[in-house]
Amino acid sequence: MLLNELFDPNAGQDQSAALLAQVQEAIAQRQPLRIAGSGSKDFYGRPLDTSLPSLDVTGHCGIVSYDPTELIITARAGTTLAELNATLERGGQMLACEAPAFGPGATVGGMVATGLSGPRRPWAGAVRDFVLGTRMISGLGTQLRFGGEVMKNVAGYDISRLLTGSLGCLGVVTEASFKVLPKPRCSISVRQEMPLAKALSHLREWGQQPLPISAASHDGQALTLRFEGNEGSVRAAHERIGGQEIDAAYWLALREHQLPFFSTAQDPRPLWRLSLPAWAPPLQLDGDQLIDWGGAQRWLRSDAPAEHIRQAAEQAGGHASCFTPGVTDSPLHPLAPTVLRLHRNLKARIDPHGIFNPGRMFAGL
Numbered sequence: 001m002l003l004n005e006l007f008d009p010n011a012g013q014d015q016s017a018a019l020l021a022q023v024q025e026a027i028a029q030r031q032p033l034r035i036a037g038s039g040s041k042d043f044y045g046r047p048l049d050t051s052l053p054s055l056d057v058t059g060h061c062g063i064v065s066y067d068p069t070e071l072i073i074t075a076r077a078g079t080t081l082a083e084l085n086a087t088l089e090r091g092g093q094m095l096a097c098e099a100p101a102f103g104p105g106a107t108v109g110g111m112v113a114t115g116l117s118g119p120r121r122p123w124a125g126a127v128r129d130f131v132l133g134t135r136m137i138s139g140l141g142t143q144l145r146f147g148g149e150v151m152k153n154v155a156g157y158d159i160s161r162l163l164t165g166s167l168g169c170l171g172v173v174t175e176a177s178f179k180v181l182p183k184p185r186c187s188i189s190v191r192q193e194m195p196l197a198k199a200l201s202h203l204r205e206w207g208q209q210p211l212p213i214s215a216a217s218h219d220g221q222a223l224t225l226r227f228e229g230n231e232g233s234v235r236a237a238h239e240r241i242g243g244q245e246i247d248a249a250y251w252l253a254l255r256e257h258q259l260p261f262f263s264t265a266q267d268p269r270p271l272w273r274l275s276l277p278a279w280a281p282p283l284q285l286d287g288d289q290l291i292d293w294g295g296a297q298r299w300l301r302s303d304a305p306a307e308h309i310r311q312a313a314e315q316a317g318g319h320a321s322c323f324t325p326g327v328t329d330s331p332l333h334p335l336a337p338t339v340l341r342l343h344r345n346l347k348a349r350i351d352p353h354g355i356f357n358p359g360r361m362f363a364g365l
Contacts, residue, residue, distance in 0.1 A: 077109030098118025
């Protein structure tokens, strides 16, 4: 397939000059800005003051370049994930971190800003592992470029990965280049009933073996697995481990929080995300849990106090973040004083006037 059959390089709009001018004016007036995309992930992190002027990046969109042979795609921040994924689909490729959209208008900029990854993350990598380079507007009113469009560009500090997951607090990402991978030739999803403790034990054992597992989830009753790779290894793994085949749509529903577990209509209790070592035993917490990432990501529906949940996560070697707005003033797990000081020093260097998304990650940052 020819490159120009995969995307139109003239589609979209380059609004970087207008965005830069708005940022420069805000700096001159010492006026903080609220970076805005589609709003699909506005629930994540601390809420911003809605009276702040909005810096809307959705119009700065379009795929800049895509080279399937080099496994590289570059897109502007306002490009929708739907467009990005559709382009890769036509090329027989994918962004293997399976970043969630949480809405039809979700953008590339929002994906980078939140750094959230889907079920394949432990086996393929997180969003930041696929970011090769970025362009950004800094709090000094300048356009900067970090990294590049080659996989071995490692000179200097990897600022692009640092920007990933920063919730826009360090600057406005205007463009990003990603490493992509070929779609697997064969994929089978299976489900078998077993208790959580047994499932975690199996996953720890299987993780030390060359099995083509690319996703593993437990809903409290059954373990669901996905095998991906060449047909021979996938069929052999299924025959060895067993389980009833299910529709692969399960993983999309899990990624996009469309399973009944995530429905606030069915369960209004706050939703917590616990990031733990995969081998951590089941946590004794009030509420219901859904396990993802082979045990490393555990979703919790619970009315338990935030301090109690976070203490349990810390004792298990991890941390906890709240995905339900308004439950706690610090939705993201509080940082240790030393780490918080590093964050503040970095913010002061890149955004010395506190222009971008003030307090979105942590109060006072």
